[in-house]
Amino acid sequence: MKFNADEIASIIQQEIQQYESQIDVREVGTVLEVGDGIARVYGLSGIMAGEMVEFPGGVNGLAFNLEENSVGVIILGDFLSIKEGDEVKALGKLLSVPVGEAVLGRVVDPLGNPLDGMGPIQTPHSRPVEYLAPGVSERKPVTEPMQTGIKAIDAMTPIGRGQRELIIGDRKTGKTAIALDAILNQKETGVKCFYVAIGQKDSSVAAVVEILRQHGAMDYTTVIVAGASAPAPLQYVAPYSGTAMAEYFMFNGEHALIVYDDLSKQAVAYRELSLLMRRPPGREAYPGDVFYCHSRLLERSSKLSDALGAGSLTSLPIIETLEGEVSAYIPTNVISITDGQIYLQPDLFFAGQRPAMNAGISVSRVGGNAQIKAMKKVAGGLRLDLASFRELEAFAQLGTELDPATQARLDRGYRMVELLKQGQYQPMNVIDQVFSIYAGTRGHLDEIPRVDVLRWEREYLDFIHAKHSDLWDKLSEAKDLTSEIGDGMESAIASFQSTFVPTKQEEF
Amino acid sequence: MSETSHHPRFDLASERVGTIYAKALYGAADAAGSLDVVVEELASLVHDVLDKHPLLANAVVSPRITHDERLQILDKAFAGRMSPTLLTFLKVLSGHNRLYCLREIQRAFHLLVGEKRGRVDVKVTSAQPLSEQSFASVSARLRETLGKDVEVLTSVNPALIGGLIVRIGDTVIDGSVAHQLENIRHQTLSAAAQQAKDALERFTTSET
Numbered sequence: 086m087k088f089n090a091d092e093i094a095s096i097i098q099q100e101i102q103q104y105e106s107q108i109d110v111r112e113v114g115t116v117l118e119v120g121d122g123i124a125r126v127y128g129l130s131g132i133m134a135g136e137m138v139e140f141p142g143g144v145n146g147l148a149f150n151l152e153e154n155s156v157g158v159i160i161l162g163d164f165l166s167i168k169e170g171d172e173v174k175a176l177g178k179l180l181s182v183p184v185g186e187a188v189l190g191r192v193v194d195p196l197g198n199p200l201d202g203m204g205p206i207q208t209p210h211s212r213p214v215e216y217l218a219p220g221v222s223e224r225k226p227v228t229e230p231m232q233t234g235i236k237a238i239d240a241m242t243p244i245g246r247g248q249r250e251l252i253i254g255d256r257k258t259g260k261t262a263i264a265l266d267a268i269l270n271q272k273e274t275g276v277k278c279f280y281v282a283i284g285q286k287d288s289s290v291a292a293v294v295e296i297l298r299q300h301g302a303m304d305y306t307t308v309i310v311a312g313a314s315a316p317a318p319l320q321y322v323a324p325y326s327g328t329a330m331a332e333y334f335m336f337n338g339e340h341a342l343i344v345y346d347d348l349s350k351q352a353v354a355y356r357e358l359s360l361l362m363r364r365p366p367g368r369e370a371y372p373g374d375v376f377y378c379h380s381r382l383l384e385r386s387s388k389l390s391d392a393l394g395a396g397s398l399t400s401l402p403i404i405e406t407l408e409g410e411v412s413a414y415i416p417t418n419v420i421s422i423t424d425g426q427i428y429l430q431p432d433l434f435f436a437g438q439r440p441a442m443n444a445g446i447s448v449s450r451v452g453g454n455a456q457i458k459a460m461k462k463v464a465g466g467l468r469l470d471l472a473s474f475r476e477l478e479a480f481a482q483l484g485t486e487l488d489p490a491t492q493a494r495l496d497r498g499y500r501m502v503e504l505l506k507q508g509q510y511q512p513m514n515v516i517d518q519v520f521s522i523y524a525g526t527r528g529h530l531d532e533i534p535r536v537d538v539l540r541w542e543r544e545y546l547d548f549i550h551a552k553h554s555d556l557w558d559k560l561s562e563a564k565d566l567t568s569e570i571g572d573g574m575e576s577a578i579a580s581f582q583s584t585f586v587p588t589k590q591e592e593f
Numbered sequence: 594m595s596e597t598s599h600h601p602r603f604d605l606a607s608e609r610v611g612t613i614y615a616k617a618l619y620g621a622a623d624a625a626g627s628l629d630v631v632v633e634e635l636a637s638l639v640h641d642v643l644d645k646h647p648l649l650a651n652a653v654v655s656p657r658i659t660h661d662e663r664l665q666i667l668d669k670a671f672a673g674r675m676s677p678t679l680l681t682f683l684k685v686l687s688g689h690n691r692l693y694c695l696r697e698i699q700r701a702f703h704l705l706v707g708e709k710r711g712r713v714d715v716k717v718t719s720a721q722p723l724s725e726q727s728f729a730s731v732s733a734r735l736r737e738t739l740g741k742d743v744e745v746l747t748s749v750n751p752a753l754i755g756g757l758i759v760r761i762g763d764t765v766i767d768g769s770v771a772h773q774l775e776n777i778r779h780q781t782l783s784a785a786a787q788q789a790k791d792a793l794e795r796f797t798t799s800e801t
Contacts, residue, residue: 096788100781109767109776113760117603127603128763154612155605207790 112175122316126156137176150362157362159318182326184333185210192308195323212329218384225390234270234512237505240464245455246397247388253404254429264344270512278306279343281327284350287312320354338394347403352415369414425449445472458565463523474498500530503538516561611697625678639699654693663687712742716760720753
């Protein structure tokens with residue numbers, strides 16, 4: 086491809102001919118001091134809170150603190166090029182990011198600039214980063230399921246489209262893995278996914294992008310990155326700009342899923358900004374409005390009414406706890422904002438139960454409304470059963486003689502725990518999930534050795550797909566466990582059981 | 594040794610103190626009926642005395658000199674030559690250890706008096722010194738548009754190439770040639786980039 090010099094010269098000539106001399110009227114101020122991603126500016130007397138300003142060299146900022154005779158500005162970009170005495174120009178508009186189909190498959194920074202070296206993002210649309218959440222009359226109850234493809238979650242803490250489900254746990258307990266599985270499972274569902282990485286190592290973000298790409302999930306996913314080396318202002322705005330990109334789809338009647346990984350880092354960035362701006366510190370030195378910071382963000386996830394196109398935005402915020410401390414400030418705040426939480430525990434994780442979800446204290450406040458009928462029927466009492474099994478298990482460890490009924494409940498519990506284990510990046514179809522959980526809750530696994538449960542499940546599902554695909558199709562169509570399908574399952578299990586060979590247990 | 598050498602630093606705290614004392618001085622001078630004299634004397638004190646005699650300025654500010662000693666200096670230097678309102682005001686400042694804010698007070702006082710009298714300061718920057726005629730026409734035009742009495746302060750910056758930059762408070766009206774050239778540069782650059790991109794796209798779409 087060669088550029089024709091004449092062509093370009095003619096364009097420039099046209100531009101000059103069309104140029105109308107306009108007198109530029111602007112509101113200005115002067116930089117008094119600058120550092121740590123913030124600047125204090127004298128002047129700008131007519132500026133509004135949240136308005137964009139421009140520093141020399143094209144770096145943008147946001148008016149954050151309006152004081153008696155100065156303005157605190159957070160700098161979105163390179164603050165090292167700004168000097169004392171620089172002229173700051175008010176732009177009279179709000180921060181906005183490019184949105185639309187063009188952002189899908191891209192890795193961008195919180196201002197919408199591409200980071201993946203695939204050229205500029207060409208889209209005519211943009212949305213303000215800060216946007217008021219839909220009101221009461223613009224919403225509708227959450228009823229459609231948003232399948233994560235993880236048995237434990239879809240069965241026990243189902244997530245609906247438009248819900249906000251918190252993923253909380255210590256470091257290295259598989260929080261990101263759950264969110265990624267949920268994204269991978271949105272293939273062919275038309276749900277657009279957004280992964281907002283805040284304050285993470287750039288190497289982990291690169292790994293996430295690589296996983297998404299390998300599994301073909303980048304086609305419908307946007308990754309918004311404000312890495313650990315990004316200045317605090319960018320880390321602070323990253324979730325809002327990700328939400329703005331996702332909202333575009335929601336307001337166009339489509340469905341979107343957004344993962345904030347993780348909000349505790351965003352809170353830390355916000356604390357840093359607030360302290361630098363000399364806002365009074367509160368509990369754990371967080372500013373008083375850190376709750377509002379998260380509530381206005383998560384409130385933007387919603388299920389819109391039919392009049393507005395019935396689009397939805399589901400969010401999976403992630404919070405990292407320290408030593409399982411859920412009663413710290415940020416975890417309690419976000420728990421109270423969200424519609425339920427998935428609580429991951431390190432001891433379960435190291436005991437080999439992955440996902441390491443604690444069924445007893447994980448909840449989904451939307452509940453069974455967000456499940457297909459068949460799943461609701463097979464997994465109805467599963468969560469409570471598992472929670473009571475955990476108690477019983479602790480009791481049984483005392484070594485007392487158990488009556489046969491208790492022993493039977495223990496056996497069932499062990500097998501359900503085993504059945505709910507699932508490998509990473511292997512999301513399961515919800516119909517498959519119904520087949521396998523049905524077998525577990527109806528006691529068909531009670532006689533199978535514990536080590537064989539996952540193999541049994543795998544072979545059983547292969548068997549169903551090979552020999553009983555009509556039954557599978559029927560269930561997938563009806564989405565309900567009719568007595569006919571139930572009978573079909575019973576007979577399928579019976580015929581499979583006769584062919585299953587348990588592993589020989591070696592005696593030690 | 595220039596430990597307290599004056600350095601034109603912008604300090605938000607002194608600025609705030611300046612506004613408060615300026616209000617008080619305005620009230621006192623207005624009540625004494627000597628507002629015009631005080632305005633003139635304060636400006637002259639800052640610009641003609643302190644700016645030209647930094648040693649005196651340092652002496653007035655220095656914490657090594659006690660309040661009583663300062664009173665003596667002030668009396669010796671200014672008694673009889675200055676309106677009693679201003680002299681009393683300086684003594685009050687000395688008592689409150691606020692003499693170091695005198696410049697900020699003068700600035701705020703100037704603005705306050707201007708505001709009360711319906712007068713604004715306008716800074717006009719041009720590429721070459723304004724001729725008397727154009728100065729008069731610019732002033733007249735500004736007076737007409739703003740509907741206020743204007744005090745025009747001119748400065749020269751050859752980097753503008755031509756045209757004028759007018760600054761009223763925080764608002765800048767930029768009609769300089771340099772700025773317009775910069776605008777043209779941006780527009781042509783983005784237009785050329787857009788055209789090149791479109792041409793490239795035409796090329797790739799015809800390929801597929």
